[in-house]
Amino acid sequence: MTALELAEAIKSKKISVQDAVSKYLSAIEVNDEKINAFTTLPKDKIHLRAKEVQSKINAGSDISSLAGVPIAVKDNISTEGTETACASKMLSGYIPVYNAAVIEKLEQAGMIVIGKTNMDEFAMGGSSETGAFGAVCNPWDLSRVAGGSSGGSAAAVASGEAPIALGSDTGGSIRQPCSFCGVSGIKPTYGAVSRYGLIAYASSLDQIGTIGYDIKDCAALLEIISGTDERDSTSILKEPFAFNLKKECANLNGIKIGLPKNYFESGIDNDVRTAVLSAAKDLESLGASIEEFDMPFMDYMIPAYYIIACAEASSNLSRYDGLKYGFRNKDAKILSDVYRMSRSDGFGLEVKRRIMLGSFVLSSGYYDAYYKKALQTRALIKDAYNKLFEKFNIILSPVAPTAAYKRGENVDDPIKMYMGDIYTVSINLAGLPAVSLPCGLDPQRLPIGFQLIGSAFSEKKLIDTARVYQQHTTHHLTRPGGFDA
Secondary structure: OOHHHHHHHHHOOOOOHHHHHHHHHHHHHHHHHHHOOEEEOOHHHHHHHHHHHHHHHHOOOOOOOOOOOEEEEEOOEOEOOEOOOOOOHHHOOOOOOOOOHHHHHHHHOOOEEEEEEOOOHHHOOOOOOOOOOOOOEEOOEEEEEOOOOOHHHHHHHHOOOOOEEEEEEOOOOOHHHHHHHOOEEEEOOOOOEOOOOEOOOOOOOOEEEEEEOOHHHHHHHHHHHEOOOOOOOOOOOOOOOOOOOOOOOOOOOOOEEEEEHHHHOOOOOHHHHHHHHHHHHHHHHOOOEEEEEOOOOHHHHHHHHHHHHHHHHHHHHHHOOOOOOOOOOOOOOOHHHHHHHHHHHHOOHHHHHHHHHHHHHHOOOOHHHHHHHHHHHHHHHHHHHHHHOOOOOEEEEEOOOOOOOEOOOOOOOHHHHHHOOOOOHHHHHHOOOEEEEEEEEOOOOOEEEEEEEOOOOOHHHHHHHHHHHHHOOOHHHOOOOOOOO
16 A cells, blocks of 8 residues: 555554554564664554644544555654654653754644655765664665665665655755655755754755655645745745645646756766666657756765765764763763764764865865865756756756665775765755656666756656656566565
């Protein structure tokens, strides 16, 4: 069942909320020893919540289109009374005393948070291998990565451990795991979803988004979590999205799609190139017009992104000093030792690498040479997208240059890992929305995904296009085998 189908079955009394929750908890118990998608499962809290939601449904309350549906939530989104550790030793044992804005909205909608999902530590990584709780395994091939940093959320949905999930996307952290795990995802426009309660990595880039079996599930969840929030000054969407998902989307007549040809020239696997270009042909056969163009500033996207992201990370993570909360080294005797030893032991290698890089580019004598130029490049990239959307309705591109690679293959080669974000980071730099959709399997039966990118707050157009594509293809219906769901 998709999440929407499950919600309809619950509403029509074909299945109870308690039975649905128990089914997914059983799947997690059987499968997650192999996948390692979850870090926390508050079972007592889940069953109490299920009874509460069932009572509301029995009373005839029209809560939402996803009422009664269990949802997995990434471990960097605060949940009151449930450990939220960002997959880090630094925050191990941290139990928030408040809910993130999106959790409040999930509860109002009658959804049940079934557990917190594994991730790269503080969302820093592209493979979900850098966290303190071990690597997430790809359900399609347990020897391969699930993608990052929202790998746990994508793997949980792909393996049937959860019908739907929340992730966060800083430079592709929803879209790349969706591509690697063969599921669908939405990275919304920056400001469309409140970041209140999202533990920050890079504040000007982070955005909470949705992961599901198909785009309709993702869109239904985005309707619930979107909208303004006075506690987040960057939250600018006045009303939640309303996509009218019951209305059929017939064709793509009149939609003009741009295809960045320099994305397909080098550095991309042939299998990925073939699958994504085949998806472009499918969209063309459904009525869209396709035109190639050269994406500008491609050589500067990765450097600009990592300078800005690491600079913001070094600032955001300075609060973890061993004093207020989080890990404190017990051997530290004086204040300087508390700072040095707690941060050295509490953070993993990738987090420390990014803190050091961020501190360097912000330091005296280097700010103008690196950080200021990265901000100027960001402005140029955003302006380039604005000009492209005067010509195109949507831009289509690969999500990643490869399918899922072997665990351990890239984790010790940061440059190679960072280059895996080449097609995704510019969307975050420009604050744009994008959807990730599966479009085939490579010869090793590993999923391949592509993304549709739109102008700011054009989610409806992206979702309608994605719905037409999924109505006429079956890639999103293919699931990995070997799991009891």
